[in-house]
Amino acid sequence: MFPIRDHNPSGRVAFVTYALIAANVAVFLAYYLTLQEPQLSYFFYNWGFVPRFVSEGQGFAGIVTHMFLHGGWMHIIGNMLFLFVFGDNMEDEMGHFGFALFYLAVGLAAVALQYAAEPMSEIPMVGASGAIAGVMGGYLLLFPRARVDVLVIIVILVRIFPIPAWIVLGVWFGLQLFNGAVTPVDGGGVAYWAHAGGFIAGVVLTVPVWLRRGGIGFWNRTHGTPPHPEAAYALGKSRVPQVPRRPR
Secondary structure, rough: EEEEEEEEOOOOOOOHHHHHHHHHHHHHHHHHHOOOOOHHHHHHHHHHHHHHHHOOOOOOOOHHHHHHOOOOHHHHHHHHHHHHHHHHHHHHHHHHHHHHHHHHHHHEEEEEEEEHHHHOOOOEEEEOHHHHHHHHHHHHHHHOEEEEEEEEEEEEEEEEEEHHHHHHHHHHHHHHEEEHHOOOOOOOOOHHHHHHHHHHHHHHHHHHHHOOOOOOOHHHHHOOOOOOOOOOOOOOOOOOOOOOOOOO
16 A cells, blocks of 8 residues: 555645655665675665664764665655655645754654664664654644545555545554564564654654644644645546447
8 A cells, every 4th residue: 555646735846855855766776786785784784773783882873874775676665655745745834944854853753762662673774764754743743634645556456545644644653553562672674663753753743833823723724634725636538539339
């Protein structure tokens, strides 16, 4: 299940969002196309976030640099898609500089919770998903009923459904909590607690913006939908000429 777009157009060009996407892609291509195992593993240990290194008083650079590293093509494509869908609206509400600070802050919050859960883990954490989870948390607070087009793939069934943001993001957050609770500590794979930490921080740090917009009054005015006319996506008529049925 992948969100591919929302119906929430932004009022300004999202320079920071696009710059973050470009930086992540450029960094990924720079090392992923040039390094092979075991060099790639060493690279992640040097520049990813390794909780045990921090516990031992080293590896602090990875607290920030890990946000620009990804483990593979699906990892970076998925993260950048989420950032593209939800980032522009958050930048629109917070301003360019404010959104840049917000992105960094929620990324650090994601690291903090992951570290608290596994302080002696030796597995490098890489990826922008903790920071992007914060963007999603803020989006949920401001636009809970904005429609998000979700691509659902079940074996050979491929469909696009418009679903309210509170369902898409709420289910996603619930899965992070559930998977974090059932996954063994230091079990590797996905950093669920980083996702949860970023998401919670995103909601909390967006509260001031929400209050400036009027808080509950903002929701009452907009009904949880975009505070401007939402984008409409409709399929146009096919240009292939129709063949009329022959009369009997």
